[in-house]
Amino acid sequence: MSSRTNISCLQEAARVAIFGGTHGNEMSGITLVNMWIQNSAEIERNRLVVKPFISNPRAVEKCSRYIDTDLNRAFTPETLSAPDVEGLPYEVQRAKEINQMFGPKGSSDAYDVIFDLHNTTSNMGSTLILESSTDLFNLQMVHYIKKALAPHTCSVLLNEHPQLKYSTTRSVAKHPIGLEVGPQPQGVLRSNVFESMRTILKHALDFIQLFNSGVEFPPCTVDVFRVQERMDYPRDTNGNITAMVHPHLQDCDWEPLNHGDPMFLTFDGRTVLYEGANTVYPTFINEAAYYEKQQAFMTTCREILAANAIRKACK
Amino acid sequence: MALLFLPGLARVAVCGGTHGNELSGVYVVQEMERQRKEKGECAWPIPVKTVLANPRAVKECRRYIDQDMNRCFNIATLSSPITDSSPYEVRRAQELNKLLGPKGSTDAIDLICDLHNTTANMGLTLIHYTTSDWVTLHICKYLQTKITKVPVRVLVLDIPISDAYSLESVSKHGFSIEVGPQPHGVVRADIYSIMKEAVDLTIDWIHKFNSGMVFEGGDVEAFEFIKSVDYPRDPETRSLTAAIHPQLQDRDFCLLKRGDPLFLSFSGETVKYEEEEPLHPYFINESAYYEKEIAFHLGKKMTLTIPSVQVQKD
Numbered sequence: 001m002s003s004r005t006n007i008s009c010l011q012e013a014a015r016v017a018i019f020g021g022t023h024g025n026e027m028s029g030i031t032l033v034n035m036w037i038q039n040s041a042e043i044e045r046n047r048l049v050v051k052p053f054i055s056n057p058r059a060v061e062k063c064s065r066y067i068d069t070d071l072n073r074a075f076t077p078e079t080l081s082a083p084d085v086e087g088l089p090y091e092v093q094r095a096k097e098i099n100q101m102f103g104p105k106g107s108s109d110a111y112d113v114i115f116d117l118h119n120t121t122s123n124m125g126s127t128l129i130l131e132s133s134t135d136l137f138n139l140q141m142v143h144y145i146k147k148a149l150a151p152h153t154c155s156v157l158l159n160e161h162p163q164l165k166y167s168t169t170r171s172v173a174k175h176p177i178g179l180e181v182g183p184q185p186q187g188v189l190r191s192n193v194f195e196s197m198r199t200i201l202k203h204a205l206d207f208i209q210l211f212n213s214g215v216e217f218p219p220c221t222v223d224v225f226r227v228q229e230r231m232d233y234p235r236d237t238n239g240n241i242t243a244m245v246h247p248h249l250q251d252c253d254w255e256p257l258n259h260g261d262p263m264f265l266t267f268d269g270r271t272v273l274y275e276g277a278n279t280v281y282p283t284f285i286n287e288a289a290y291y292e293k294q295q296a297f298m299t300t301c302r303e304i305l306a307a308n309a310i311r312k313a314c315k
Numbered sequence: 316m317a318l319l320f321l322p323g324l325a326r327v328a329v330c331g332g333t334h335g336n337e338l339s340g341v342y343v344v345q346e347m348e349r350q351r352k353e354k355g356e357c358a359w360p361i362p363v364k365t366v367l368a369n370p371r372a373v374k375e376c377r378r379y380i381d382q383d384m385n386r387c388f389n390i391a392t393l394s395s396p397i398t399d400s401s402p403y404e405v406r407r408a409q410e411l412n413k414l415l416g417p418k419g420s421t422d423a424i425d426l427i428c429d430l431h432n433t434t435a436n437m438g439l440t441l442i443h444y445t446t447s448d449w450v451t452l453h454i455c456k457y458l459q460t461k462i463t464k465v466p467v468r469v470l471v472l473d474i475p476i477s478d479a480y481s482l483e484s485v486s487k488h489g490f491s492i493e494v495g496p497q498p499h500g501v502v503r504a505d506i507y508s509i510m511k512e513a514v515d516l517t518i519d520w521i522h523k524f525n526s527g528m529v530f531e532g533g534d535v536e537a538f539e540f541i542k543s544v545d546y547p548r549d550p551e552t553r554s555l556t557a558a559i560h561p562q563l564q565d566r567d568f569c570l571l572k573r574g575d576p577l578f579l580s581f582s583g584e585t586v587k588y589e590e591e592e593p594l595h596p597y598f599i600n601e602s603a604y605y606e607k608e609i610a611f612h613l614g615k616k617m618t619l620t621i622p623s624v625q626v627q628k629d
Contacts, residue, residue: 031558031581034554063605063606064377121498121500121501185434185497185498186499186500186602187434187499187603188434188600188602189555189559190559190564190600191558191559191561191564192561192564194581241502244342244502244504244507245503245504246504247505250503265504267346267349267507268349286503287501288500288501292376
C-alpha cells in the first residue's frame with residue numbers, strides 16, 4: 001500500500017475563534033482578546049477568519065470565575081436545549097447564545113476551531129488540552145506548535161475520560177483546543193505568562209494558514225498525558241479540608257508520583273502518602289478553582305498518539 | 316543602653332480571614348481552635364483569643380462581601396451609624412471593635428496579630444502603622460532573628476491611630492503578618508508553615524516578655540511607605556496597557572534606580588522608573604490592588620533604633 005493512501009483529507013479550517021474570559025478572573029486570555037478586539041492585525045491570516053471573543057463578559061466585569069455557574073461546564077446537551085425561561089442561570093443563557101453564534105455543537109455549521117484561553121494557579125507551564133485522541137487536525141496542530149516552541153516546552157493534556165471529561169465552552173467547535181498557562185494567581189496578569197500564551201496562538205494560527213493553503217503535514221506522533229483520576233483533599237465530616245498538598249508535590253506538575261511518595265500534609269504536620277500501585281503524572285496540582293470541585297490534583301498516564309498525514313481536502 | 320519598662324500583654328488575639336480568600340490565616344486560626352479543643356488553654360503558654368474576622372467572606376472564599384473590611388477600622392467608620400443599607404463589613408468591623416476594642420481605649424486588647432497573604436513575592440512581611448511602638452518592633456526584631464527560611468521585613472505606615480484603617484489598629488500593639496507569594500483561594504503548605512511559625516514565635520516572645528526577660532534594644536531595618544504607582548492605562552477605557560515588567564516581577568524590596576524597567580506594554584515598550592530618588596517597590600502585582608489602581612507601593616529604607624525593654628512589675 002503506498003504511503004499516499006494514508007493521507008487524511010480534511011476540510012479547510014476557515015472559521016476560527018479565540019475565546020478569552022470563559023473564567024472572568026483568568027487574565028491572560030481576557031487581556032489578549034480585548035487587545036485583539038481593538039486591533040486584530042496580529043491575529044489576521046490569509047485564508048481564514050479569526051474572531052476574538054469574550055465568552056463570559058459579566059464574570060470578566062466582576063473579575064470572578066463565574067456569576068451563577070461555571071460556564072466551562074455548561075455545554076451539556078441538557079443545558080444547551082434548556083427552554084428560555086425567567087431565572088435561568090446567567091451562564092446557561094450565555095452557553096445557549098454561544099452555541100447559536102459558534103455552533104450549533106455537533107453540526108456542520110459549527111466553527112472549525114475554537115481556542116479557549118485559560119490560566120491556572122498550578123505550575124503547569126504551557127499546556128494544550130485535547131478532548132479527543134483521534135482528531136487528526138488537532139494532533140497535527142499540537143505537534144506543529146510544540147516544534148515551533150522548542151526548546152520551550154509545552155505539555156499536552158488529553159481528557160477523554162468518560163466520567164471526568166466535561167462539556168467545555170470550546171466543545172461547540174469541530175476542533176476544540178484549550179490553552180492553559182500557569183502558574184498565575186486569579187486576577188493577576190503576569191507578563192511572562194501573557195507572552196507565552198500570545199506566542200502559542202501565533203504558532204497555532206500559522207499552522208491553520210499553512211494547512212488552508214494546501215500544505216501537507218506528514219505523519220507524526222504526539223506525547224500526551226491522559227487523564228486518569230481526580231484526587232480530592234482529605235476532608236472532615238463537614239467537608240472542610242484537613243490537609244494541604246505536600247511541599248514535595250506542590251509545583252511538581254507532570255513529574256512522576258510513585259507509590260509511597262508524600263501527597264498531603266495535614267495542618268498538624270502529618271504526611272499522607274500516595275497509595276496508588278502505578279506511577280502517575282499529576283497535574284492541576286493545587287488549582288484554586290478546584291477546591292469547590294473536590295479536586296486537589298488530577299492523575300495522568302503518559303501515552304504516545306499517532307496521527308496520519310493530513311492535507312486540505314480538494315473541493 | 317537605657318531599659319524601658321512596659322506593661323505586660325495579658326490579652327492577645329490572632330485573627331485570620333480578614334480577607335476571606337487569604338487562606339493561610341483561615342487555616343492557622345482553624346488549627347489553633349482545634350488545638351484549643353484538644354489541649355484546652357494550655358495549648359499555648361499565654362491565653363490567646365482566635366478570631367475568624369470575616370466569616371461570610373471566608374465561606375464564599377472572597378476578599379469581601381460588600382467592601383474591604385481592612386479599610387473599615389478608622390475612627391470615622393467605626394463610629395458611623397449603622398442602617399439597613401450599611402455594608403456588611405462596616406457592621407462586622409464595629410462588632411470586632413466591640414469584641415477586641417474599643418480602639419483607642421484602655422479596654423482594648425493588648426495585641427492583635429492579623430494574618431494575611433499576598434500574591435506578591437514578599438516573603439514574610441510585618442506591617443505596622445507607627446514607628447514608635449516598641450513592643451511591636453521588638454516582636455519584629457525577634458522574628459527577624461529567629462526566622463531564616465524566608466526574608467523577614469518590616470513595613471511601617473506612620474499614620475495617626477484614628478486614621479489607621481486596618482484591623483490590627485484596634486489593639487494597643489497590633490501588627491499584620493503578610494506572607495507571599497500565594498494565589499488567593501489557595502493554601503500552600505510552605506506558606507502556611509511560615510505563617511504558623513511567625514504566630515508561634517510571636518506568642519513565644521510575649522510569654523518571655525511577660526515572664527520578665529530583658530530584650531536588648533538595637534537597630535531595626537524597616538521600610539516606610541512613600542507612595543503607590545498605578546499601571547499604565549488606556550485614558551478612555553481605563554483598562555491596562557502594560558503588565559509589570561518581567562525584570563521587576565517577583566523582585567519585591569529590590570532597589571529601584573532611575574532607568575530601571577517597571578512595565579512592559581502589550582506593544583513591547585518598556586516603561587522605566589523616572590524618579591531621582593531610589594526607592595524599594597513592594598506589593599508588586601498584588602491581585603487585590605488592581606481595583607485600587609495600585610501596581611506596587613514604593614518605600615524608603617530606614618533604621619529605627621529601639622530601646623531595651625522589660626515588663627514592668629506591678
